[in-house]
Amino acid sequence: MAHKFExxxxxxxxxxxxxxxxxEVMFSTExxxxxxxxxxAIDSIKKNGPNAPVEDNS
Structure with missing residues (x-):
């Protein structure tokens, strides 16, 4: 599997x-x-992540 939550x-x-x-670790939580x-937290990311907006603060 190329990607996974741990x-x-x-x-x-x-x-x-x-x-x-x-x-490669892409992100970790509190x-x-x-x-x-x-x-x-995993369940929330799976549910809400696909529709989350991208905020560019550069």
Missing amino acids: IYKDKAGEYRVRFKYNS GYSTKAGAQN
């Missing part, structure tokens, strides 16, 4: 999500206190 636990003990494409919170 849930992992950071050094502070929080759950985070990273999105990888061809093993920390969540529960794994369910991290999964909710």
Whole structure:
């Protein structure tokens, strides 16, 4: 699979999500206190991401 979401636990003990494409990390999230919170972030990105506007702040 070329792209995937990963849930992992950071050094502070929080759950985070990273999105990888061809093993390169494209983005990661803030920390969540529960794994369910991290999964909710993934679900929200999948639901809302395709229609999100692009904001160019350059």
